[in-house]
Amino acid sequence: MIPDWSSDRILREAQKSKMFVSAMELDNLAFRAGLNPLKLKKTVEIYNAHLTSKLEDPFGRKFRPAAIHKPPFYAIQMQVWTLVSFAALAVNERLEVIDIAGQAVPNLFALGEVIGAGATSGKSYVNGMLVTPAITFGRVLGSSLFQLA
Ligand SMILES: Cc1cc2nc3c(=O)[nH]c(=O)nc-3n(C[C@H](O)[C@H](O)[C@H](O)COP(=O)(O)OP(=O)(O)OC[C@H]3O[C@@H](n4cnc5c(N)ncnc54)[C@H](O)[C@@H]3O)c2cc1C
Incomplete structure (x- = not known):
């Protein structure tokens, strides 16, 4: 959607939004993202352990390019929304x-x-x-x- 933005621009813009946080330590990242630091640390450990042992990801993720070791670490807040619904009332041609x-x-x-x-x-x-x-x-x-x- 923003093909003309450089990687530097994306990083700069990300700093303006509360949805994106970064930190050099996972503890700080969790704090800034409003997450439980112990749970985040455990989640990352499990992710890394499965990746390095070549085990399937517990969430079924296929794209796992690298273990999470090297800072800076980034967190992105995801939000779910409904685009459209297929479940509906049935109508005739007169609505x-x-x-x-x-x-x-x-x-x-x-x-x-x-x-x-x-x-x-x-x-x-x-x-x-x-x-x-x-x-x-x-x-x-x-x-x-x-x-x-
Ligand atoms: C993020 C997003 C992107 C979308 N993009 C597209 C797109 O690109 N192309 C496309 O075709 N469609 C798109 N849609 C779907 C499309 O916007 C909706 O299907 C369409 O707007 C529905 O129109 P509507 O008038 O039926 O309902 P709405 O637009 O939902 O209108 C219902 C209205 O009723 C009001 N209301 C609810 N309850 C009450 C009440 N009790 N009393 C009084 N008023 C009430 C609500 O406040 C609202 O204003 C998108 C939807 C979303 C969420």
Whole structure:
């Protein structure tokens, strides 16, 4: 996403964010990252021991380029978020919510995220096929309901 940034620039920018911390000792790294120092030390020991003994990683990681010995050490805060949901309410072509028997629930309409990515993208994630239909169907449904009122 930032192909024109040099390695130096990435390091400089990383220092501006609380998500990235570095330290010369693991204890300090844990302190700065808000982690338990003993647990971090143990985790690194287990990681290194499995790597040097050529054992499979306990978490199934395949990319293990080197043991973690040489400072500086870095920690990056990871955050999980949901991009889209495929689980959803089923609707008919009039955007009426349908029950398990396929019958329309009276006066209940749905569109956008709540009808799920599969409604507009099939079995794959297709960029743009969530926000665009949410806006378009919202306008179409809103207009038709307005005319009915
Ligand atoms: C990080 C991220 C990136 C994405 N990128 C893309 C992309 O590139 N292309 C794409 O097509 N889609 C993308 N999506 C998905 C897309 O943004 C959503 O599917 C779409 O915005 C859903 O629109 P919506 O109107 O159905 O729901 P929302 O945009 O979630 O709107 C629901 C609204 O209802 C409000 N609300 C909730 N509860 C209540 C309540 N009780 N009372 C009143 N208001 C309430 C919420 O505050 C919110 O404003 C992305 C989603 C995320 C999270």
